[in-house]
Amino acid sequence: MMNKILSVVGLLSIIALTSCKRDDVPGPEEARPHAEVYLEDLAKIEDYLQSHYIKINDDNGNGKLEVTEVVMDSINAENPISIWDQTDYPLQYKIVKLYGVDFKVYFLKLDAKGDTDADGKKPCGVDKVWVSYKGNLLNGTQFDIAVNQTDFNLIDVVKGWEYIMPEFRAGYYAAPNGDGVLNPMNYGSGVMFLPSGLGYFNSYVPGETYAPLIFTFNLYDVVYLDQDSDKVLSRYEYSFNSDGTLLDTDGDGIPDVFDGDDDNDGYMTRDEIKINGTYPDFDAILDCSGTTSGVKKHLDASCH
Numbered sequence: 001m002m003n004k005i006l007s008v009v010g011l012l013s014i015i016a017l018t019s020c021k022r023d024d025v026p027g028p029e030e031a032r033p034h035a036e037v038y039l040e041d042l043a044k045i046e047d048y049l050q051s052h053y054i055k056i057n058d059d060n061g062n063g064k065l066e067v068t069e070v071v072m073d074s075i076n077a078e079n080p081i082s083i084w085d086q087t088d089y090p091l092q093y094k095i096v097k098l099y100g101v102d103f104k105v106y107f108l109k110l111d112a113k114g115d116t117d118a119d120g121k122k123p124c125g126v127d128k129v130w131v132s133y134k135g136n137l138l139n140g141t142q143f144d145i146a147v148n149q150t151d152f153n154l155i156d157v158v159k160g161w162e163y164i165m166p167e168f169r170a171g172y173y174a175a176p177n178g179d180g181v182l183n184p185m186n187y188g189s190g191v192m193f194l195p196s197g198l199g200y201f202n203s204y205v206p207g208e209t210y211a212p213l214i215f216t217f218n219l220y221d222v223v224y225l226d227q228d229s230d231k232v233l234s235r236y237e238y239s240f241n242s243d244g245t246l247l248d249t250d251g252d253g254i255p256d257v258f259d260g261d262d263d264n265d266g267y268m269t270r271d272e273i274k275i276n277g278t279y280p281d282f283d284a285i286l287d288c289s290g291t292t293s294g295v296k297k298h299l300d301a302s303c304h
């Protein structure tokens with residue numbers, strides 16, 4: 001089954017490769033301005049949050065949270081408290097600065113143990129994640145689901161994941177039943193409510209254009225990546241300026257996380273940081289004076 005969470009570009013290229021012609025999949029509509037669409041999406045999402053409840057059914061009684069067990073539907077006599085008003089899973093949001101818009105992105109943490117758990121690795125926005133998830137439209141239509149663990153690089157999927165997944169932590173694997181079977185334990189779980197601008201926007205991918213998306217997910221594991229192969233893990237290079245752009249130390253237009261020569265001094269970062277032929281941990285990378293207290297060599301064009 002094709003995972004629809006792949007970014008539109010990735011997905012459309014797969015469609016192009018696997019079918020001669022798809023008359024049933026219309027091309028994208030001409031894109032409307034992000035700022036305009038976002039305000040409509042925000043109103044729809046906030047209306048949804050105020051008119052729907054959330055409930056977790058432990059359907060299979062195995063003590064693990066499956067994405068299929070997370071139920072959201074219109075409030076009724078039996079379930080009168082909205083997602084907006086309930087307090088079991090406090091509604092949080094993150095401001096995402098992108099495309100000239102300050103997107104307010106709501107999310108819920110379903111696992112109250114949350115951030116305090118020292119076992120949990122957190123991804124940065126360009127790492128690889130092992131997840132289970134389901135994707136729904138606001139009308140309840142489920143357009144995608146992966147019940148079992150599957151892995152994605154966060155830069156390959158819808159934009160919202162890049163920003164919201166780092167708010168969650170992974171768990172660990174253990175064999176609690178003494179049978180040697182490893183199970184994911186104590187993992188982060190959540191729900192994100194994405195404006196269409198951080199989803200498929202003007203593409204028909206989820207079944208309609210400009211669709212706000214609801215993703216319910218478990219984050220089982222994180223693999224730290226080195227996107228530019230400069231021997232500095234991306235998580236140490238992936239950071240944002242106050243205007244929402246990615247940090248670009250040398251200002252050459254290539255963010256540090258994708259730049260193999262971060263200070264543009266003509267010497268590759270991986271060569272600059274090497275100590276006695278080995279690559280040090282990030283904290284041990286030296287500065288120009290040979291200590292670890294100043295600006296690291298690969299970020300300082302005055303030495304190499």
Ligand SMILES: [Ca+2]
Binds near residue numbers: 261
């Ligand atoms: Ca750069």
Ligand SMILES: [Ca+2]
Binds near residue numbers: 257258259262269
């Ligand atoms: Ca770099």
Ligand SMILES: [Ca+2]
Binds near residue numbers: 262263264265268269
């Ligand atoms: Ca350099």
